[in-house]
Amino acid sequence: MPKHIKFYALILIMIVFINVAVYRHLDNQASVKYNSLHSLYQLKSDSAFAYLVKHASETIPLADTLMAISESKENENPAKIRQWIDKAKIQAEDFDEQLLTIIEFSDTFTNDAVPKLSVNNTAMTTENQQDMFILAFQARTWRPLYQISYSYWKSDPKTIDAKTRETLRSLATELRSLNQTITSFKDDAHHMFFQDQIESYKAEMLRQLKPHLERLNKIQDDFTGQK
Template sequence: MNTRTRTLIYGLLISCILLAGAVVVQRHSALQSRRSEREAIKLYGEKNDELFLELISKFESLQPLSDTLSSISSITDMKDRVHNQMLLDLGKKQADTATDDIIQLIQAADVTEEDEKLRYRVNMLIMTSKKQEDVALLAFSGNLWRAVYNTSSRYWHSEPKVIDRHSLYAMSEAAIEVNALNQTMLTMRARAQSLREQSDAEDTKVRIPLLKQELLDSLAPHLQKLAQINDSYNTEAAK
């Protein structure tokens, strides 16, 4: 075997060794990456469970919003512009706050799907399930700020000053549905508080995903109704 042949053979051997080494390093890196991702998801889930229980346990009552909407729907003195406008402004503020609180809770109610990677969904919210996305979309559509704003705008531009019957009816319907939503949230809040107080950590860990799923399932019909009220009224207001 001449020198040139030996050089070629040694070169091939070195190339094979380097290639094998690169494959091993790449596989090790991929395994480490997947392990780190699983650990990150697990840590996210643990922190998210704590956040979820805290948010739902401290969820603010929606009764003030329901009361304000009911008061708007009961306005009879159309000439008291200052009082009426204060009610309308309060309703807009409370509706926006309620939607923000609900959206935050939906975002924390992560449920397991086949693809568990965190991903941006509605309005850059970080969620892990299609179910959350669907309910979040309903929450945005059901934000009553739009309906109260349109009621306020129609009242402000009317001559003489009057809140028309379509607006009064929409506010009444919205008040009823917000009250129903509040009752649902009170039940969910009591369940969450009970979980936070129990001493069986393993049982709590099992029950939290069930509570998240139940919350999303319970929110959906209420938010769907509020979205319908919004769409129906705002369509009428645009005429």
């Protein structure tokens, strides 16, 4: 083989090795940067979750308002009923948003789970988290209240029927039970972050929230006639 061909072949081999080395170096840098961003995202998510749980509002005020409507007298002042219904709608929207946000930040990073874009432009890391978010979305307490509000506005004379009263009582009972569950996690919110146990707390909270949300969803489906 002519010397100049050997020379060019050697140069080509050197270029290939240099390119491979540069690629590996850049790939390692990218991996380090990605892992750093992933860790920061996890830390941010964990911190937000602990804060949200620690400062979670109680569901008792909403439950009390629902019971007030349910136990109202047949001849109650319609203006007072409307005031209670409007108050309940605001309380329900606040509660629904709070619960959805807590679930959104309940990311678990086991097995190097990677956040993925999910429903309502949220980021989820597991199918369980996504399923819980959808369940909470379906169980939103404001849904029946807007239907009740519309029905009451249309009724003449202004009345709250027996089915509506029973639904409101059932919702209030479940909300009080849910409040106990949330409160139990609020008490541990400060410790969960600093004891490096937040992943297990997140998973356990989702597990305990699920039956509450399923019951809330069923109460509403029974009220609206859905199956």
